[in-house]
Amino acid sequence: MSAVDVIGVSKSFAVKKATVVALDDVSLTVKAGEFVSLIGPSGCGKSTLLRLIAELDSPTSGSIAVFGKTARQARLDQSYGIVFQSAGLLPWRSIAANIELPLTLHGVSRTARRERVAELVELVGLTEFASSYPEQLSGGMQQRVAIARALAERPGLLLMDEPFGALDEMTRERMQAELVRMCAETAAAVIFVTHSIPEAVFLSDRVVVMSPRPGRIRAVIDIALGDVRGEKLREEESFFAGVTAVREALHGAPESTAATNAARGVDSR
Amino acid sequence: MSRLRAVVFGVVGIVLLGVLWEAYKAFGPAAGFSAFNTQLLPRTSDLAMPHLVDMLTRTVQPTNSSADSQPVWLAVALACLSSLGTAAVGLAIGAIVGFGFALLMLRFRIAQAAVLPWLVLSQTVPLIALAPLIVAWGGRIQIGAFAWDRWMSVAVIASYLALFPVAVGALRGLQSPQVAHVELMRSYAAGWWTTLVYLRLPASVPYLISALRLAAASAIVGTVVAEVSTGAKGGIGRLIIEYAQSGSSDPTKAFSPIAGAVLMGLAAAAIVALVGLSLGRFRRNEVAT
Numbered sequence: 215m216s217a218v219d220v221i222g223v224s225k226s227f228a229v230k231k232a233t234v235v236a237l238d239d240v241s242l243t244v245k246a247g248e249f250v251s252l253i254g255p256s257g258c259g260k261s262t263l264l265r266l267i268a269e270l271d272s273p274t275s276g277s278i279a280v281f282g283k284t285a286r287q288a289r290l291d292q293s294y295g296i297v298f299q300s301a302g303l304l305p306w307r308s309i310a311a312n313i314e315l316p317l318t319l320h321g322v323s324r325t326a327r328r329e330r331v332a333e334l335v336e337l338v339g340l341t342e343f344a345s346s347y348p349e350q351l352s353g354g355m356q357q358r359v360a361i362a363r364a365l366a367e368r369p370g371l372l373l374m375d376e377p378f379g380a381l382d383e384m385t386r387e388r389m390q391a392e393l394v395r396m397c398a399e400t401a402a403a404v405i406f407v408t409h410s411i412p413e414a415v416f417l418s419d420r421v422v423v424m425s426p427r428p429g430r431i432r433a434v435i436d437i438a439l440g441d442v443r444g445e446k447l448r449e450e451e452s453f454f455a456g457v458t459a460v461r462e463a464l465h466g467a468p469e470s471t472a473a474t475n476a477a478r479g480v481d482s483r
Numbered sequence: 484m485s486r487l488r489a490v491v492f493g494v495v496g497i498v499l500l501g502v503l504w505e506a507y508k509a510f511g512p513a514a515g516f517s518a519f520n521t522q523l524l525p526r527t528s529d530l531a532m533p534h535l536v537d538m539l540t541r542t543v544q545p546t547n548s549s550a551d552s553q554p555v556w557l558a559v560a561l562a563c564l565s566s567l568g569t570a571a572v573g574l575a576i577g578a579i580v581g582f583g584f585a586l587l588m589l590r591f592r593i594a595q596a597a598v599l600p601w602l603v604l605s606q607t608v609p610l611i612a613l614a615p616l617i618v619a620w621g622g623r624i625q626i627g628a629f630a631w632d633r634w635m636s637v638a639v640i641a642s643y644l645a646l647f648p649v650a651v652g653a654l655r656g657l658q659s660p661q662v663a664h665v666e667l668m669r670s671y672a673a674g675w676w677t678t679l680v681y682l683r684l685p686a687s688v689p690y691l692i693s694a695l696r697l698a699a700a701s702a703i704v705g706t707v708v709a710e711v712s713t714g715a716k717g718g719i720g721r722l723i724i725e726y727a728q729s730g731s732s733d734p735t736k737a738f739s740p741i742a743g744a745v746l747m748g749l750a751a752a753a754i755v756a757l758v759g760l761s762l763g764r765f766r767r768n769e770v771a772t
Binding site: 268270289290292294296298299300302304306315316318319320 | 666669670681765
């Protein structure tokens with residue numbers, strides 16, 4: 215069974231009498247355990263698509279299934295974990311208590327919670343910070359806590375909305391490598407929104423390239439650089455080939471107007 | 484180091500005020516200064532401006548000439564305690580009702596549109612106009628052994644003043660969580676009450692503390708003014724009037740209850756600050772990411 219099936223989804227917003235089409239007839243399937251990145255310039259609807267899958271918003275038309283269930287049921291069943299651009303940790307809760315939050319809300323017993331939190335802080339390498347508070351951690355560490363929190367209930371699907379967007383380049387690359395390792399350990403499918411081409415290529419099995427106004431899928435590029443991805447990979451030919459393929463899909467559109475639109479807002483990190 | 488400086492500056496400020504008082508008394512014109520039949524500067528006689536030392540001495544002397552009379556400071560302290568108790572009851576009622584309003588406004592947007600203007604309007608009604616009304620209404624309440632007492636009217640008036648800052652502050656606090664936090668709770672399929680308990684309530688604590696500080700000051704002012712206007716016995720408001728009436732024969736006595744009221748206000752602020760300290764966990768600054 216596939217993790218996510220998006221079929222013919224459109225989403226429009228009413229903005230001051232005018233209607234903005236954020237997504238226009240988008241279809242996408244994500245297999246279980248697959249890592250898929252959504253990339254595109256601002257306004258291409260990549261975050262909107264993620265929010266629809268998370269059922270933080272509902273589509274104007276089309277259908278979304280998560281593990282064969284409706285998006286709403288999937289949310290109620292906690293079939294996914296979500297990570298936002300801001301870590302969104304509760305400042306009055308310790309790191310352990312933050313990771314524990316979803317478990318607490320869903321009535322997991324105290325001993326089970328403690329065990330799971332111990333596993334998770336280990337997974338994200340923050341064991342010694344378990345009793346610290348968010349303000350005492352750097353941005354990268356906070357984001358790792360957010361990832362641990364999203365993984366707390368062992369979801370089959372992880373939704374990430376530009377999770378490393380606010381981090382500096384060095385921290386960002388380290389976090390990417392760690393994410394690859396964590397995904398290998400948890401075997402969860404990941405939908406990862408980004409506007410960094412190297413990030414998408416490094417992380418993904420497939421990169422979905424989107425274009426704006428209206429938001430559409432322009433191309434889907436298979437990457438799959440292997441299960442073991444170290445820092446060396448960033449200097450290899452296969453990596454560059456992936457980057458070039460994604461960049462050409464983003465910029466080298468047949469219609470020249472769309473190409474200039476796409477070029478704006480994309481920083482080629 | 485900065486704390487020491489704050490203390491030093493505070494003390495210097497008080498001393499400066501005393502020096503100013505005594506200096507004006509020593510060097511100011513004896514008849515004061517008036518222009519166009521309006522007194523602009525006070526007279527410097529012992530009747531209008533007693534020496535600070537005399538005021539302090541008066542506080543340790545008996546209240547009146549009867550044999551079992553308490554010293555003034557004790558009478559003032561007891562009156563302050565009585566008023567503080569009334570104000571605390573008023574603050575508690577005001578805080579609970581105000582928080583209830585905030586919850587209502589949070590839950591139903593329509594309630595916010597309906598209630599908030601009335602709350603703002605309510606604060607423009609002069610306290611003095613309200614006092615006789617509440618006393619009159621209260622006087623009709625009698626349930627079994629329970630009979631309405633004057634101090635209860637005072638507490639109700641104090642709560643009326645305390646309600647507003649709590650309602651507004653609590654609403655702001657309850658609405659303070661970031662969008663990401665609210666959506667996170669939604670992704671956890673958390674309902675309104677769960678979101679309230681785990682997210683909105685803890686997030687509102689810093690707002691609540693500063694609202695309570697304002698509300699405590701309002702409750703104190705409300706209590707003193709209401710005691711004066713309802714004629715409730717035993718409180719500091721009554722004592723201020725009583726001692727002021729003996730002003731011509733005993734001018735130094737009138738200043739003790741005023742100082743008492745000031746100290747009472749400080750005590751109330753300190754109590755709220757202590758409550759705030761115990762909730763320090765919820766007052767960590769929001770992390771910047």
